Amino acid sequence: MPQIITEANLRSLIDSLVKESKLVVGPKEAGSMVLYQPLSNGADLKLGALPRRSSKELFFPICEDILTFGKEDGVTKVKDVDRASFPDAVLIGALPCDAGSPSILDAVFSWDYNDDFYLERRKKSTIVGIACTSCDDACFCTAVGYAPDSPAGSDLFLTPLKDGSYACNAVTEKGEKLVSAHGSLFKEGAAADAAPLAAPDTAKLDLAKIKEWLNTHFEDPLWQSIADVCLGCGACAFICPACHCFDINDEGTPDHGTRRKHWDACGFGKFTNHASGHNPRDIQNKRYRNRIMHKFKYYDDKFGKTLCTGCGRCIRACPVGIDIGDILNKINVQAG
Amino acid sequence: MCQSKNIYLPNLATIEAIVDETPDVRTFRLVFQDENVRENFSFRAGQFAEYSAFGAGESTFCIASAPTRKGYIECCFRSVGRVTEELRRLEVGDTIGVRGPYGNSFPIEDFYGKNLVFVAGGIALPPLRTVIWNCLDLRDKFGDITIVYGARSEADLVYKRELAEWQERSDVRLVKCVDPGGNGPGFDGKVGFVPSVLEEAAPSAENTIALVCGPPIMIKFTLPVLERLGFTDDAIYTTLENRMKCGVGKCGRCNVGNVYVCKDGPVFTAGQVKAMSQEF
Amino acid sequence: MNAKAQKAKGCGIEPAYYDAVTQAIRSEAVKVLKEGAVSAVIGYLPGRRKSAAVPAVVTTEEEAGRLIFSPACVNNLSLYLTKAKKGILPGGKIGIVAKGCDLRALAGLMGESQIKRDDLFIIGINCAGVQGAVAAGNGQLTEASIAKKCRECTAHTPEGVDFVAGTLPHLDGLTPLEAEELARIEAMPQAERWAYWKEQFSRCIRCMACRQVCPFCYCEQCLCDKNRPQAVESSPRPAGNTAWHIVRAMHLAGRCAGCAECERSCPMDIPLNLLNRRMAQELKELYDYEASMAPQEKGPLNQYKEDDDQSFIK
Numbered sequence: 001m002p003q004i005i006t007e008a009n010l011r012s013l014i015d016s017l018v019k020e021s022k023l024v025v026g027p028k029e030a031g032s033m034v035l036y037q038p039l040s041n042g043a044d045l046k047l048g049a050l051p052r053r054s055s056k057e058l059f060f061p062i063c064e065d066i067l068t069f070g071k072e073d074g075v076t077k078v079k080d081v082d083r084a085s086f087p088d089a090v091l092i093g094a095l096p097c098d099a100g101s102p103s104i105l106d107a108v109f110s111w112d113y114n115d116d117f118y119l120e121r122r123k124k125s126t127i128v129g130i131a132c133t134s135c136d137d138a139c140f141c142t143a144v145g146y147a148p149d150s151p152a153g154s155d156l157f158l159t160p161l162k163d164g165s166y167a168c169n170a171v172t173e174k175g176e177k178l179v180s181a182h183g184s185l186f187k188e189g190a191a192a193d194a195a196p197l198a199a200p201d202t203a204k205l206d207l208a209k210i211k212e213w214l215n216t217h218f219e220d221p222l223w224q225s226i227a228d229v230c231l232g233c234g235a236c237a238f239i240c241p242a243c244h245c246f247d248i249n250d251e252g253t254p255d256h257g258t259r260r261k262h263w264d265a266c267g268f269g270k271f272t273n274h275a276s277g278h279n280p281r282d283i284q285n286k287r288y289r290n291r292i293m294h295k296f297k298y299y300d301d302k303f304g305k306t307l308c309t310g311c312g313r314c315i316r317a318c319p320v321g322i323d324i325g326d327i328l329n330k331i332n333v334q335a336g
Numbered sequence: 337m338c339q340s341k342n343i344y345l346p347n348l349a350t351i352e353a354i355v356d357e358t359p360d361v362r363t364f365r366l367v368f369q370d371e372n373v374r375e376n377f378s379f380r381a382g383q384f385a386e387y388s389a390f391g392a393g394e395s396t397f398c399i400a401s402a403p404t405r406k407g408y409i410e411c412c413f414r415s416v417g418r419v420t421e422e423l424r425r426l427e428v429g430d431t432i433g434v435r436g437p438y439g440n441s442f443p444i445e446d447f448y449g450k451n452l453v454f455v456a457g458g459i460a461l462p463p464l465r466t467v468i469w470n471c472l473d474l475r476d477k478f479g480d481i482t483i484v485y486g487a488r489s490e491a492d493l494v495y496k497r498e499l500a501e502w503q504e505r506s507d508v509r510l511v512k513c514v515d516p517g518g519n520g521p522g523f524d525g526k527v528g529f530v531p532s533v534l535e536e537a538a539p540s541a542e543n544t545i546a547l548v549c550g551p552p553i554m555i556k557f558t559l560p561v562l563e564r565l566g567f568t569d570d571a572i573y574t575t576l577e578n579r580m581k582c583g584v585g586k587c588g589r590c591n592v593g594n595v596y597v598c599k600d601g602p603v604f605t606a607g608q609v610k611a612m613s614q615e616f
Numbered sequence: 617m618n619a620k621a622q623k624a625k626g627c628g629i630e631p632a633y634y635d636a637v638t639q640a641i642r643s644e645a646v647k648v649l650k651e652g653a654v655s656a657v658i659g660y661l662p663g664r665r666k667s668a669a670v671p672a673v674v675t676t677e678e679e680a681g682r683l684i685f686s687p688a689c690v691n692n693l694s695l696y697l698t699k700a701k702k703g704i705l706p707g708g709k710i711g712i713v714a715k716g717c718d719l720r721a722l723a724g725l726m727g728e729s730q731i732k733r734d735d736l737f738i739i740g741i742n743c744a745g746v747q748g749a750v751a752a753g754n755g756q757l758t759e760a761s762i763a764k765k766c767r768e769c770t771a772h773t774p775e776g777v778d779f780v781a782g783t784l785p786h787l788d789g790l791t792p793l794e795a796e797e798l799a800r801i802e803a804m805p806q807a808e809r810w811a812y813w814k815e816q817f818s819r820c821i822r823c824m825a826c827r828q829v830c831p832f833c834y835c836e837q838c839l840c841d842k843n844r845p846q847a848v849e850s851s852p853r854p855a856g857n858t859a860w861h862i863v864r865a866m867h868l869a870g871r872c873a874g875c876a877e878c879e880r881s882c883p884m885d886i887p888l889n890l891l892n893r894r895m896a897q898e899l900k901e902l903y904d905y906e907a908s909m910a911p912q913e914k915g916p917l918n919q920y921k922e923d924d925d926q927s928f929i930k
Contacts, residue, residue: 031819032885052883053821062821063851066344069390069433076390076431080342112599113343113584120340137665218593218613228704229671231695231828235883238823245588248344248581251849254391254422261344262851263821264587270841272589274579275395275417278552280592280616283703290591293613298594319829319881320691321663321670329664418843 002191003168005158009185010166011042014092016182023089025058027051036091036098047093048134054241054311055098056105058091059121062238063262066117066248070256083120090178092128097141097311099129100153101241107303108244117261126174129154130166135198138312140325143205146309148198160195167191200310202325205332207296207306213335214297218289226327227284229320234265236314236322242295242307245271266290292327343584346388346433347373352408354428357494361459362424363400363412366434377437379403381444381466382575382603385436386583387411392422396580398602399437400462402469409434412462412494438583439602442467442547442573444474451479453539455558457530457550458487461494463575463602464549468502475507482509482539486530489518511537531557534565541566548574548606552616559606569607576602576609576616592616629687629744629757629785637685637741637782641713644739644779645680648711654737657711658693659683667755671696673704683713685781687747687757691829692875694721697731698834711737713781715746716771719909721831721873723776726911728871730834733911740774742784748880764794765876765889775909798890798897813858819884820857822850826864826878826888832871839863861891869895870917873907 005013017024018041028037028044033052039045068079091099102122109118132141132148141147151157156175158166168186170176179186237243247264250257264271267287273279281287295307308324315323353365368374379399386394395417401410415424426432444467452471456464471478483502487493493512502510512525513533519525526533530550539546546567548558555574562572578590578597585599593613595601604612645657661672662684669688673696674680693712695701714722719740725731745757745766767790774780801809827833827840840848840860848863849856864878865888874896876889899905902925903916 063853067342069388076348078346078348078390078433080345083342108586111585113586114340115584115586116340116342218615228673228701231700231825233825233828233881234821234823235825235881238821239883244586246581247587247850248394249850250388250391250393251851251853252391254389257391259344259388259393260851260853264581264589265823266588268824272579274577275420280578286615290615293593294588294591298591301594302596315665317825317883319825319877321668323664323668323670326664418846421844 002188003170003179003186004161004165004189004191005168005186006165010158011045013182013185014039014042014045016185017090017092021087023087024092025055025089026092026094036094039092045093047130050095050311050313051098052313053239054101054313055091055094056101056241056244058089058125059102059118060105060109060244060246063260064117065258066261067259068257069250069254069259071254076254081117083116086120086124089121089125090128091125094127094129094154095132095311096129096146096148096150096152096154097132097139097309098241099127100146100150100309102127103153104242104299104305104307104309105244107305108299111303126155126178127153128156128158128175128178130158131160131194132198133160133195135200136312136316137201138315138323138325139198139200139310140202140312140328141310142200143202143325143328144207144306144308144310148200159191161192162195163192165192167194203329205328206335209335210328210331211297211300213331214293218293222327222330223285223289226288226322230267230284230288230322231320232267232269232284232287233319234263234267235317235319236324237265237267237291238263239313239317241309241311241313266294292324296328344435344582346386346394346435347377348431349409349434351426351428351430351432357412357496358492361412361414361492361494363410364423364432365401365408365410366432367408368434369431374407377409379409379437380441381470382441382463383437383439384583384598384602385409385411385434385438386580387413387419387423388433388435389419389422389426390431390433392419394433394435394581395419395423396577396583398463398466398575400465402466402473404470404473412459414459435583439598440600442603444470447471447545448477449479449543451540451542451544452481453544453546454481454483454485455530455534455546455548455550455562456483456485457554458492459494460549460551460554461485464547465495465498467547472505472508479543480509480539481507482511482537484511484513484530484534484537486513486515486528486533487518488515490514490520490523492518529557530554531561534558535561538565541568541571544571546572548572562606569610570605572606574604574606574609576604631756633744633782633785634686638683640779640781641683641685641739641741642681644781645674645683645711645713646677648737649675649677649680653709654711655706655708657683657713657737657739658696658705659711659713659739660685660689660691660693663688675706685713685741687745687755687761689713689715690746690763690877690880692718692721692831692873692877694718694725694731695829695831695877697722697736698725698831699730699836700828700834709735709737711739713739713741714774714777715741715743716769716774716909717765717873717875719774719777720771720907721875723909723911724871724873724907724915725831727913727915728832737779738774738777739779739781740777742774742780742782743769743772744785744787745769759790762790763876763880765874768792768795771909794889794893797887798893801890802894813861814854816886817857817861818854819886820852820861821884822852822857822860823883825881825883826886829877829881830868831873831875831877832868833864839867861886861888864888865891865895868892870899870903870905870915872896
């Protein structure tokens with residue numbers, strides 16, 4: 001018998017978690033958009049809309065302090081950031097294209113050197129994913145191996161049912177714990193029919209073939225044709241669930257300052273600029289190529305994963321309408 | 337506070353000595369402030385570190401001293417950016433941050449019993465100087481050692497006192513050069529570009545490893561010379577530099593194709609470099 | 617609001633209007649390419665997504681025959697003529713499709729000696745308006761989907777162009793939502809206004825889309841990328857965000873053409889055009905200057921006149 005939770009109880013679950021001093025993050029209305037933000041109660045949860053930014057920022061914030069420095073009696077001291085006090089967190093209502101992102105990013109933040117900022121948050125987080133019931137023509141999760149009902153990355157996965165309640169599937173131990181700790185909100189029972197899932201209108205891509213094409217098309221007119229239009233902003237990267245490039249900068253003075261890590265984007269002209277002025281990716285052509293290569297080849301070469309969940313955010317956000325779904329389709333066709 | 341290591345947290349080091357190599361290139365001799373770090377810090381020739389000028393940020397340079405010399409490390413930098421300009425303002429006794437050592441290294445043990453040819457240009461001598469002293473400190477393990485080093489002008493030659501020392505030594509062949517027009521009266525080296533001076537010096541490729549480091553244009557013209565001299569791609573080593581921030585394979589900017597220079601490099605054979613996506 | 621009500625409000629522009637503009641652009645673009653009068657035409661092509669349009673540089677008659685004009689043709693294409701996009705155009709005269717607001721940008725760029733009129737063949741559009749957010753559109757221009765800037769447009773009819781595409785349909789007035797919003801913010805006590813903008817800037821993620829999409833942000837070295845000394849902190853935090861948006865607004869004062877591309881491109885919905893409009897108001901009051909479709913040799917802030925307002929000198 002599956003576990004069932006009603007929508008009212010799902011909101012009560014949020015109330016309980018907040019009372020337990022957990023950081024509860026979920027889709028919430030924020031002015032003209034929905035964002036993954038801390039929820040102060042169950043009523044805050046806004047389901048049924050894709051938040052403008054992905055949920056990666058729960059683990060990999062837009063900007064975070066990584067150390068502070070300063071002088072005490074003329075002596076330079078460096079202070080670590082207290083990561084042990086990062087709160088226990090529950091990400092609730094993450095759509096599959098967002099819930100899946102940490103399991104992609106774990107690899108890069110833990111190969112050889114552990115980025116404890118990311119990993120500590122990850123360790124202390126439980127992800128409650130939810131199957132997706134609405135999409136638009138920018139969505140292409142099914143094309144890149146995800147699905148509106150893909151539980152990948154979720155600890156607990158909710159499937160909306162026709163009667164307004166949710167079937168709960170504990171995917172991991174963390175998910176099981178969340179359910180058992182709040183057993184009264186869940187009940188065992190026969191599930192009603194599942195609500196109709198979103199059905200993105202895209203053909204499945206052959207990612208292996210696309211990668212093969214990328215292996216042999218480092219030089220290709222395709223890159224130039226995109227670069228002609230691309231403005232070199234970072235909108236696509238910043239709202240992407242999988243993009244993880246960052247910059248590190250000092251702010252303040254030698255006497256009192258903070259070193260911060262914050263999002264960066266490979267599309268920016270200065271991203272790879274050497275202090276000497278030499279720039280290996282000096283033109284947009286090379287920068288956009290790096291974006292596609294990193295997502296569909298380099299990351300796979302290194303970590304065996306594709307750096308894309310098909311959420312379509314970059315397509316919606318691109319000021320000049322660059323459509324990664326279209327680009328991948330073209331490559332897929334060319335790759336035969 | 338019990339937590340795992342913050343990979344971005346530098347060790348503090350005191351500037352023990354400053355040497356001006358050229359008008360804009362400076363060497364720092366650094367001693368770690370923490371006794372434990374001072375005693376246990378070890379690295380291999382070719383590895384790099386992230387050096388902090390607090391308030392300005394971090395900059396990436398190789399560790400320019402030899403791993404065989406204990407108790408301190410040296411770095412050498414040109415003031416060209418925000419961090420290096422701030423570093424330049426620091427004085428003996430001041431504190432900087434050092435994260436590292438990072439990256440791979442020259443496989444020195446594989447070079448035992450072989451002749452070595454070092455080819456360097458301009459400010460790219462420091463990444464080879466660590467190897468040169470490493471090898472000279474273990475002199476009997478190697479055959480002939482040839483150093484071809486050039487800069488734009490006499491003033492731009494770094495490590496001048498060490499060049500003089502190498503010139504004196506009978507167990508090192510130093511061929512020093514400056515670009516045409518860069519020589520003053522009484523310059524005792526050759527006049528010409530590094531690749532052509534190398535070709536003229538014509539070191540034998542027999543049982544020899546070449547270690548090359550310099551600006552991209554020098555590398556471009558040096559590799560064909562080495563090829564003509566009979567060096568195979570796997571007998572030529574170089575070290576790549578790219579803009580880095582994290583130094584530990586996360587931040588995403590130093591990659592050349594799928595190769596992360598900070599983790600997979602910075603030391604590569606010519607064969608490995610040729611196999612990379614050509615985006616330098 | 618049902619379709620009939622929208623129509624009554626004068627904003628249910630018939631698809632036939634866009635079709636007619638499209639046909640006019642196509643035939644003119646094909647013609648000038650065929651005659652060799654231009655080497656390329658910068659226009660809009662349909663995107664993969666339903667009712668999407670993407671900027672494109674077309675060089676063949678075949679491609680020119682696929683150019684479109686629709687409510688999704690939001691981009692100010694003059695950007696592609698600036699040095700921020702140098703190297704993408706072939707040599708020779710370039711054709712460009714321009715709405716009224718884009719024409720003001722072209723005029724501004726001419727005034728700043730960035731482009732020359734003689735190098736351009738301008739296909740001006742009798743423009744009824746475009747959508748606000750592209751993603752929200754279903755291909756129809758309605759009162760709900762029309763861009764805020766278009767509600768108060770004073771540049772429907774192109775001037776000084778080489779060819780005019782389409783005939784302007786009847787347009788009824790729409791409530792000037794942006795002007796109202798600006799007035800509302802202006803009326804706030806200073807502290808409240810500051811709080812409003814602080815809240816807006818706090819959402820900024822520093823993706824720089826606002827800068828990259830602006831035809832006037834063609835500086836080779838942007839002040840906010842400078843780090844010796846650093847004028848604007850680069851991390852997406854309140855201090856740097858606020859500094860950046862103020863620098864941006866100030867640097868565009870007297871230059872901004874009012875295309876509102878910055879606001880449209882902002883993934884965080886920061887109402888940047890309110891700042892632009894506020895600066896424009898200031899320029900109007902101080903120098904009687906307004907961005908127009910006619911190039912002016914020097915912007916008001918690039919010259920000194922004896923009768924300039926000097927009351928700010930205290």
